[in-house]
Amino acid sequence: MSVKPEDFFKNIISHSKEYGYIFQSSEIYDGLSAVYDYGQNGAELKKNIREYWWKAMVQLHDNIVGIDAAIFMHPTVWKASGHVDAFNDPLIDNKDSKKRYRADVLIEEHVAKIEDKIKKEVEKAAKRFENFDEAMFRSTNARVVEYQNKINEINNRFKTALNENNLAEVRQIIIDCEIVCPISGSRNWTDVRQFNLMFSTAMGSVSEEASTIYLRPETAQGIFVNYLNVQKTGRMKIPFGIAQTGKAFRNEIVARQFIFRMREFEQMEMQFFVKPGTENHWYDYWKENRLKWHLSLGLGKENYKYHDHLKLAHYAKAACDIEFQFPFGFKELEGIHSRSDFDLKQHEEHSGKKLQYFDVEENKSYVPYVVETSVGLDRLFLSILSAAYKEELLENGETRVVLSLPPALAPTKVAIFPLVKKDGLPELAEKIVSKLKFDFNVAYDEKDTVGKRYRRQDAIGTPYCITVDHQSLEDNCVTIRNRDTMQQERINIDALHAYLEDRVTLKSLLKQL
RNA sequence: GCGGAAGUAGCUCAAUUGGUAGAGCUCCAGCCUUCCAAGCUGGAGGUUGCGGGUUCGAGACCCGUCUUCCGCUCCA
Numbered sequence: 205m206s207v208k209p210e211d212f213f214k215n216i217i218s219h220s221k222e223y224g225y226i227f228q229s230s231e232i233y234d235g236l237s238a239v240y241d242y243g244q245n246g247a248e249l250k251k252n253i254r255e256y257w258w259k260a261m262v263q264l265h266d267n268i269v270g271i272d273a274a275i276f277m278h279p280t281v282w283k284a285s286g287h288v289d290a291f292n293d294p295l296i297d298n299k300d301s302k303k304r305y306r307a308d309v310l311i312e313e314h315v316a317k318i319e320d321k322i323k324k325e326v327e328k329a330a331k332r333f334e335n336f337d338e339a340m341f342r343s344t345n346a347r348v349v350e351y352q353n354k355i356n357e358i359n360n361r362f363k364t365a366l367n368e369n370n371l372a373e374v375r376q377i378i379i380d381c382e383i384v385c386p387i388s389g390s391r392n393w394t395d396v397r398q399f400n401l402m403f404s405t406a407m408g409s410v411s412e413e414a415s416t417i418y419l420r421p422e423t424a425q426g427i428f429v430n431y432l433n434v435q436k437t438g439r440m441k442i443p444f445g446i447a448q449t450g451k452a453f454r455n456e457i458v459a460r461q462f463i464f465r466m467r468e469f470e471q472m473e474m475q476f477f478v479k480p481g482t483e484n485h486w487y488d489y490w491k492e493n494r495l496k497w498h499l500s501l502g503l504g505k506e507n508y509k510y511h512d513h514l515k516l517a518h519y520a521k522a523a524c525d526i527e528f529q530f531p532f533g534f535k536e537l538e539g540i541h542s543r544s545d546f547d548l549k550q551h552e553e554h555s556g557k558k559l560q561y562f563d564v565e566e567n568k569s570y571v572p573y574v575v576e577t578s579v580g581l582d583r584l585f586l587s588i589l590s591a592a593y594k595e596e597l598l599e600n601g602e603t604r605v606v607l608s609l610p611p612a613l614a615p616t617k618v619a620i621f622p623l624v625k626k627d628g629l630p631e632l633a634e635k636i637v638s639k640l641k642f643d644f645n646v647a648y649d650e651k652d653t654v655g656k657r658y659r660r661q662d663a664i665g666t667p668y669c670i671t672v673d674h675q676s677l678e679d680n681c682v683t684i685r686n687r688d689t690m691q692q693e694r695i696n697i698d699a700l701h702a703y704l705e706d707r708v709t710l711k712s713l714l715k716q717l
Numbered sequence: 718g719c720g721g722a723a724g725u726a727g728c729u730c731a732a733u734u735g736g737u738a739g740a741g742c743u744c745c746a747g748c749c750u751u752c753c754a755a756g757c758u759g760g761a762g763g764u765u766g767c768g769g770g771u772u773c774g775a776g777a778c779c780c781g782u783c784u785u786c787c788g789c790u791c792c793a
Contacts (some may be wrong), residue, residue: 234783580793624750655753
């Protein structure tokens, strides 16, 4: 590929728009930042990816079932999950170094520094005196008392400021403490801004009755709050899983890189409930199983790798990402997390309901542990699109743009052309269309030269093109042309259905798993 | 959010120091009848991202705003 990487990514974005895959949201009104719409081809591709995931998870596993929980949930759900706190950081920028910090972290670090000073005083004194009484020293030594008062004052001010949501005061604390930026060493700070990563809206028709509810930032909680419903009504035995696909919303500070990080995105998650003590086994199982699923798409083994997390989220015991080589580098595609019993325990606490499982073999109840697989549908879409997009230089010197999508996922499976627009060829082509259209997405095109029509289908990733010629009227055969190799073979019209069935259906992918 | 670059037809790009917005491809109708985008004729498509200002006159200059791309953090 002679194209520069940054141009290559730009070309993919242009191509997506030009061929009806992805449009920017509200484009005629100048667009909306980090929100995108799927066009006529994008919607088909996305639907096919979702369906492949769903079948691989739900249909092929007899112990996994799927649900579709609402986007709106009771506000307490997000208190229990930790999102209200964890997604709520006061941020401040240093104007000189252009670095961004969490205001609370800056203050906490400052307090820690003062505590260090106290510690040093204590250590010095401990060396000087025999029979050293530390508590006595701390309460009487003038310097230490002064330090301690300072710490108390800062902490009190900070706590009050946070409770009152007084961001100006948070900034004032930073200024009063003479906190400097570690990089620039300056005190040239911006205002403190609160970034709530959850979108909120109001429920209720009358404003007094209205209560704030959130648009879910992840689909997982819809599974956890329904865990008992599904387990009981489905007579599920541990280990079992609950799968779900759906929209989630995050008010990202920096949302960028096309559809990689959007404010509204779609997740495909599966929470697997296991007996405590077996979680490591299932964690390893799903790590392997999910990579296998990705590899079945045939986009190249070298484009995937695991990335084990060293720093873990508050709920996690172990976590790893499956990363994909996007045009802008290896980035997270799917996360596999060992979430322990954190979520169900939290919901037990906040709801007051028992969310346990009675294990007949063990003859006791316990809160199951959870292993989660969570993949971003839009990221998956982008990974497939960017691996499929190719600008080829042909032997005759021409270039060809082709989307080598996995045939089972392609929006249009087959295009049917009459070689010329007369002599009864269109009629025969139409006949083939009406025969195939019940089982496959088909396209019909009679405009321009056949070569041009091939290229148009290449550009949207149609895996096969069927051409009806004069000979077809005599021998009932047509040529079928392969998108990737551009090779043609002659095949009887009656054999078309079986030919396509073997090559373009989800079944062909599912069989590999 | 901060800094840098950019925004002209569906796409890629022009437009002399400020003087009537163009080309190629695409698209549509027709001719031709050809198995890999290249023939012929005609046609559609733009309040130059949006709003204001300077000017006799702005695509160009100034201010604001929106959006995209590249860096700085988190995540699916």
